[in-house]
Amino acid sequence: MITLYDLAVEGDRRPSPYCWRTKYVLKHKGLAWRDEPVGFTEKEKIAFAQSQTVPVIHDGATVVKDSWAIARHLDEAYPNNPLFANEAALSHARFVAGWADSVVQPALFPIIVGDLYERVRPADQAYFRETRGKRIGTTDFAGFQKAARDKGVVAFRTVLEPARRVLKEQAFLAGAKPAYPDYALAGSLLWAHIASPLVLLEPDDPVYAWRERMLDLFDGLGRKAKAA
Ligand SMILES: N[C@@H](CCC(=O)N[C@@H](CS)C(=O)NCC(=O)O)C(=O)O
Missing domain, CATH: 1.20.1050.10 (Glutathione S-transferase Yfyf (Class Pi); Chain A, domain 2)
Incomplete structure (x- = not known):
């Protein structure tokens, strides 16, 4: 199961534009995920990825940070319904x-x-x-x-x-x-x-x-x- 580290603000709202890109990509690919809310100052939650920002994903043993890198990774790892076919x-x-x-x-x-x-x-x-x-x-x-x-x-x-x-x-x-x-x-x-x-x-x-x-x-x- 993929874990998505997603920015959370008050009331568990999820505003991050970059995390939204990742959520849409996951859906496009037909992939299920579990999300882990991360406040602006909860940097320790994403320290394993050497990242100061979200999104970060854990996909099995693979850790990917940055929404663009995540999209490229998911498109390569899961070839169905390609995003970047050419x-x-x-x-x-x-x-x-x-x-x-x-x-x-x-x-x-x-x-x-x-x-x-x-x-x-x-x-x-x-x-x-x-x-x-x-x-x-x-x-x-x-x-x-x-x-x-x-x-x-x-x-x-x-x-x-x-x-x-x-x-x-x-x-x-x-x-x-x-x-x-x-x-x-x-x-x-x-x-x-x-x-x-x-x-x-x-x-x-x-x-x-x-x-x-x-x-x-x-x-x-x-x-x-x-x-x-
Ligand atoms: N280039 C990065 C940008 C990610 C980014 O800026 N994320 C913001 C949330 S929208 C963040 O994590 N900010 C944390 C902070 O400002 O400390 C990506 O595409 O993933």
Whole structure:
């Protein structure tokens, strides 16, 4: 049985966008897993993997850290329903995951940081203040979020334009069926959905309809998750 070390915040919510990628990959592959919640400061739980971040998986004797490495490992170890069947699929996945990491999530962070902070476990709040405070230059997360939302929500919707253009033409980023590009972007949107009640998308947005499909996927894996 595979064990997934998954970031947990207050109320056992699981917001990590990277852990969501791994959960979608596990489902895509038809693999069962057991998950082990890890708070921000419970680094001892993942020390065996020499990792400071989650996801980490234990797959039999194999330990893998980093969501991309985990996806590559699972795709090689379990060949059914391949994610990266050819170079084009691998490149597409790498591009969308990189875009989600470097553009989508940085556009989301300022507009949800206050809500996220409110949901971090009390034991982890000092760590969050220290690490995330450095990132944005203040620990007044509520004030920063309020100011950021003035322009940030509209700016975030603009950031999604490349995905919107694809989703006007097809059901999923990967085509008629979902694959890693969809799991990568869905992870970012689930992060926001679980951390914050902020309304991000307008109902007539093709990205909204796609997010609904993603929430329903795999018997409602995303929809069943405890949200903000
Ligand atoms: N490149 C890594 C990034 C993982 C990552 O940043 N995980 C965050 C949770 S979303 C984490 O574990 N943070 C711990 C911390 O900030 O101390 C991956 O793809 O797995």
